Amino acid sequence: MKATEPLRPEPATVLEVITETTNIRTFRIAFDDPALAESFSFLPGQIGQLSIMGAGESTFALSSAPSRRGSFDFSVMKTGVVTSAIHELSAGDRVAVRAPMGCAFPTDDWKGKNIVLVGGGIGMAPLRSLLFYLLDNREDYGDMTLVYGARTPGDLCYAEDRRDWESRADLDFAATIDTACAGWDGCVGLVPSVVEEKAPSPENAVAVTCGPPIMIKFALQSLDKTGFREEQIYTTLERRMKCGIGLCGRCNLGPKYVCTDGPVFSLAELRELPDEL
Amino acid sequence: MSELVSTIQKVLAETGLVLGWSATGAGGVAAPERFHTAEEAEVAIFDSTCVHNLSVHLPRLKGRAVGIVAKACDARSIVELIAEREVDGDQVRVIEVSCTDTLDVKAIWRRYGYGALIEDDGSELRVNGEPVEREAFVQAKCLDCEDRQPATPAGKPVPSGSKPANARQQLREDFQAMSVGERRAFWREQYARCIRCHACREACPMCYCRDVCIMQTTDPHWTGGGINTAEAEMMQLIRVNHLAGRCTACGECERACPVGIPLMLLMEEQNRAIEEMFDYRAGVDPEAKPPLLTFDIKGDSWDGE
Amino acid sequence: MKFISSEKIPGFLEALSARSTVWAPRELTGSGGTVMFERWRPGDPIDLEHYSSLSAKDVVLPRTEKLFGYTYAFGGSPFSGGLGASGTAVAASDSDQAPATSGEQIVIKPAEPAPSTVLFGVRACDAKSIQVLDALFNNPGGEGYNDPQYSARREGLTVITLACTTCDDACFCSSFENGASEKAGSDLILYPVDGGFLAEGVTGKGGELLSEPFFEESELAPPPLAETAVIEGLERLQEILPGLFDDLDFWERVSERCVSCGFCTYGCPTCHCFNIHDEMQGDREGERLRSWDACMFALYTQETSGHNPRPTLAHRYRNRINHKFSYYPENQGEILCTGCGRCIRGCPAALDIRDVLRDALKAARKE
Numbered sequence: 001m002k003a004t005e006p007l008r009p010e011p012a013t014v015l016e017v018i019t020e021t022t023n024i025r026t027f028r029i030a031f032d033d034p035a036l037a038e039s040f041s042f043l044p045g046q047i048g049q050l051s052i053m054g055a056g057e058s059t060f061a062l063s064s065a066p067s068r069r070g071s072f073d074f075s076v077m078k079t080g081v082v083t084s085a086i087h088e089l090s091a092g093d094r095v096a097v098r099a100p101m102g103c104a105f106p107t108d109d110w111k112g113k114n115i116v117l118v119g120g121g122i123g124m125a126p127l128r129s130l131l132f133y134l135l136d137n138r139e140d141y142g143d144m145t146l147v148y149g150a151r152t153p154g155d156l157c158y159a160e161d162r163r164d165w166e167s168r169a170d171l172d173f174a175a176t177i178d179t180a181c182a183g184w185d186g187c188v189g190l191v192p193s194v195v196e197e198k199a200p201s202p203e204n205a206v207a208v209t210c211g212p213p214i215m216i217k218f219a220l221q222s223l224d225k226t227g228f229r230e231e232q233i234y235t236t237l238e239r240r241m242k243c244g245i246g247l248c249g250r251c252n253l254g255p256k257y258v259c260t261d262g263p264v265f266s267l268a269e270l271r272e273l274p275d276e277l
Numbered sequence: 278m279s280e281l282v283s284t285i286q287k288v289l290a291e292t293g294l295v296l297g298w299s300a301t302g303a304g305g306v307a308a309p310e311r312f313h314t315a316e317e318a319e320v321a322i323f324d325s326t327c328v329h330n331l332s333v334h335l336p337r338l339k340g341r342a343v344g345i346v347a348k349a350c351d352a353r354s355i356v357e358l359i360a361e362r363e364v365d366g367d368q369v370r371v372i373e374v375s376c377t378d379t380l381d382v383k384a385i386w387r388r389y390g391y392g393a394l395i396e397d398d399g400s401e402l403r404v405n406g407e408p409v410e411r412e413a414f415v416q417a418k419c420l421d422c423e424d425r426q427p428a429t430p431a432g433k434p435v436p437s438g439s440k441p442a443n444a445r446q447q448l449r450e451d452f453q454a455m456s457v458g459e460r461r462a463f464w465r466e467q468y469a470r471c472i473r474c475h476a477c478r479e480a481c482p483m484c485y486c487r488d489v490c491i492m493q494t495t496d497p498h499w500t501g502g503g504i505n506t507a508e509a510e511m512m513q514l515i516r517v518n519h520l521a522g523r524c525t526a527c528g529e530c531e532r533a534c535p536v537g538i539p540l541m542l543l544m545e546e547q548n549r550a551i552e553e554m555f556d557y558r559a560g561v562d563p564e565a566k567p568p569l570l571t572f573d574i575k576g577d578s579w580d581g582e
Numbered sequence: 583m584k585f586i587s588s589e590k591i592p593g594f595l596e597a598l599s600a601r602s603t604v605w606a607p608r609e610l611t612g613s614g615g616t617v618m619f620e621r622w623r624p625g626d627p628i629d630l631e632h633y634s635s636l637s638a639k640d641v642v643l644p645r646t647e648k649l650f651g652y653t654y655a656f657g658g659s660p661f662s663g664g665l666g667a668s669g670t671a672v673a674a675s676d677s678d679q680a681p682a683t684s685g686e687q688i689v690i691k692p693a694e695p696a697p698s699t700v701l702f703g704v705r706a707c708d709a710k711s712i713q714v715l716d717a718l719f720n721n722p723g724g725e726g727y728n729d730p731q732y733s734a735r736r737e738g739l740t741v742i743t744l745a746c747t748t749c750d751d752a753c754f755c756s757s758f759e760n761g762a763s764e765k766a767g768s769d770l771i772l773y774p775v776d777g778g779f780l781a782e783g784v785t786g787k788g789g790e791l792l793s794e795p796f797f798e799e800s801e802l803a804p805p806p807l808a809e810t811a812v813i814e815g816l817e818r819l820q821e822i823l824p825g826l827f828d829d830l831d832f833w834e835r836v837s838e839r840c841v842s843c844g845f846c847t848y849g850c851p852t853c854h855c856f857n858i859h860d861e862m863q864g865d866r867e868g869e870r871l872r873s874w875d876a877c878m879f880a881l882y883t884q885e886t887s888g889h890n891p892r893p894t895l896a897h898r899y900r901n902r903i904n905h906k907f908s909y910y911p912e913n914q915g916e917i918l919c920t921g922c923g924r925c926i927r928g929c930p931a932a933l934d935i936r937d938v939l940r941d942a943l944k945a946a947r948k949e
Contacts, residue, residue, distance in 0.1 A: 503871055
């Protein structure tokens with residue numbers, strides 16, 4: 001992102017649209033300026049603003065592997081005016097992007113630790129980027145666990161990635177759905193209860209959870225039961241944002257702005273902030 | 278203890294909440310209050326500085342019992358809110374106060390400075406101890422009020438030959454003399470200073486759509502988000518249309534406007550048109566329905582068959 | 583000090599308007615006495631007697647400003663006229679992985695450059711408020727955010743302040759360190775004296791104006807400045823307010839008069855929250871605009887899901903007070919209020935922010 005014009009997005013083009021679920025699509029995007037496309041980099045947890053001129057701009061987690069050069073992904077759930085317009089996009093369509101923004105997961109601090117990722121629904125987007133990063137630097141981290149859940153098999157994103165994650169010996173991965181259904185021979189149960197069953201050790205570990213608020217709430221209880229302390233648990237927050245650079249005044253939690261001080265917060269940090277989620 | 282205070286206290290025993298006024302505003306003028314206890318209610322007042330239409334709070338308090346001190350004009354808003362089912366008539370206890378007129382406090386303060394001491398015994402108005410011409414500082418709506426001037430129905434122009442009592446009435450007379458083109462130019466000049474703060478909407482008891490108002494939503498995206506003359510004009514036309522047959526002419530939109538746009542000029546014209554066409558005034562009968570909600574051309578030029 | 587007679591003011595402004603856009607306060611016709619800062623042209627009246635109904639913040643933060651324009655254009659070939667003042671071409675990606683461009687290219691056009699502006703006749707509180715906003719928006723070359731458009735307007739701005747020798751019941755600038763003698767944000771200060779004004783240059787930009795022929799030497803002493811009502815301990819609110827955050831009863835009580843009209847924010851010289859929105863002009867062209875917005879509106883924080891982290895008026899009012907007296911001081915080192923009193927004078931519901939602040943200080947003492 002150009003430091004001098006933080007509110008002006010850069011033209012970009014949709015390379016590919018991947019249908020994840022009935023209402024989630026992943027958009028693979030590249031900046032049009034070849035130099036920018038090549039130099040663009042981000043860290044897991046960071047966010048970006050995707051613009052469709054005339055419809056407006058919305059904030060999304062960067063969901064691709066930070067190591068992938070030349071393009072990046074936004075996974076978008078269709079909910080409102082801008083996201084509906086985004087869902088109309090197909091390969092070759094022009095958009096504009098401001099990225100990266102916000103702070104990343106403190107992956108450097110986690111080196112040598114065991115990592116537990118707990119994701120639900122579209123909340124897998126930032127965790128996907130994080131997981132790619134961790135797997136790219138696999139030797140820096142200890143045991144790795146991922147619990148990813150959705151209501152039905154059709155609500156689980158990233159089918160191709162999941163096949164890869166399932167085949168890996170260095171990742172303990174469980175995909176789960178809320179209730180049993182025909183054609184699903186995997187794990188069945190709510191994400192928090194699967195976490196409790198797996199009972200990952202809190203010893204020398206961090207847990208990262210992202211998903212719908214109700215899932216986060218119960219996942220935190222499960223992690224608490226498992227022995228994780230507040231400073232070992234991280235999450236990413238979502239708020240209505242406009243500027244994305246700490247000016248416009250919407251996304252603050254007390255004096256902290258989700259767009260610049262976040263979106264990544266440890267539970268210990270959140271406890272210090274006013275409860276205004 | 279004044280009769281008003283004891284009435285409020287009686288109502289409080291039933292409702293637990295009464296909307297009224299105390300004299301805690303700047304310079305000792307009235308400020309809206311919520312009384313919860315008999316003790317709190319001891320400071321209740323009613324005088325000519327009680328300009329606010331407290332019924333604006335009722336939709337937000339929907340579902341709970343509430344008493345409200347109201348002038349005759351405020352009571353019309355309450356009746357209209359009941360008619361529109363935004364307020365449950367069984368839950369509201371109206372404490373009607375008799376009123377001769379209310380003051381344009383803002384105009385007094387613009388002339389004499391914010392907080393200047395206003396004293397009014399009902400006939401003589403004094404500012405900072407000096408007598409001032411009363412009619413120059415009375416709200417224009419009060420000069421036209423049926424209770425005050427029974428011969429002049431609300432909104433009707435001041436009969437020719439009689440001099441307008443204050444500047445606001447003069448403005449209305451000037452406006453009514455304008456051609457359509459002149460009116461258009463007049464409004465464009467007025468709307469040019471609109472900052473789109475939405476005070477007109479928020480101060481209006483009938484504008485209870487608030488959080489889903491199409492002047493701000495992007496879905497539907499019927500007005501732009503820019504702050505300019507064209508958007509302000511669009512916004513006011515939407516507002517006026519949406520209040521057709523519903524406006525009780527309390528004038529709070531105009532009083533709240535921080536840049537002094539005479540919003541009621543247009544509303545008054547519409548109110549008069551509706552009265553002439555449909556013989557209907559909003560806020561008179563809680564069982565009535567605004568004519569534009571019930572308008573049916575059956576039996577007119579087209580019978581619907 | 584230098585002196586300028588009242589009669590020479592129009593000539594002075596005319597000379598300034600020959601090289602800059604001049605803004606001055608004036609009573610608008612048919613407005614029931616509304617005084618606003620408006621573009622001044624020779625012959626226009628000026629109202630230096632009344633306080634302006636709105637602040638002059640439009641000068642640095644316009645009500646609506648164009649961030650950039652955009653055009654959709656067919657074609658996959660590189661073409662010019664795109665990014666940045668230098669006109670760097672917007673090139674279609676020609677790498678191997680780029681698909682055939684079925685969509686239209688977007689050309690992003692920069693906003694217009696900022697004019698040179700003179701703001702005439704603001705009071706010390708309003709001049710100070712510009713400096714308060716500078717802390718967030720204007721950090722050229724320094725740490726912190728620098729808003730290119732704000733910064734360009736600020737660079738071209740000269741502020742000529744009218745010192746206050748009187749005040750009204752809504753003023754409370756004396757609650758702040760320097761009160762009516764605050765010089766921050768001013769380039770030149772005019773002190774009213776018999777027949778005209780004594781003039782003091784505060785910055786180099788302001789001092790230079792004193793060499794204009796409208797000014798003469800004077801032996802007169804500057805007049806005593808106004809002393810307003812004072813709220814003691816405003817700076818303590820930064821520490822106190824977090825402790826009151828969860829007391830929603832308090833916030834409900836202090837905001838119960840509020841009808842959530844947006845005036846206190848729109849009229850405030852320091853409130854700066856904004857919206858960003860696209861407006862199309864026809865099918866192919868449009869603008870991305872930044873417009874004033876207000877934290878007192880529900881839609882301001884309402885999320886697409888319908889969830890609102892500040893669901894009631896009390897929640898929103900709490901954020902407004904906290905932003906001004908706790909968050910902004912913590913983040914920017916300045917209280918986001920200068921005691922101008924506009925939110926008090928203009929409130930249709932007689933809500934006085936000073937009562938709220940006093941209540942907060944009192945509530946803290948009780949604990």
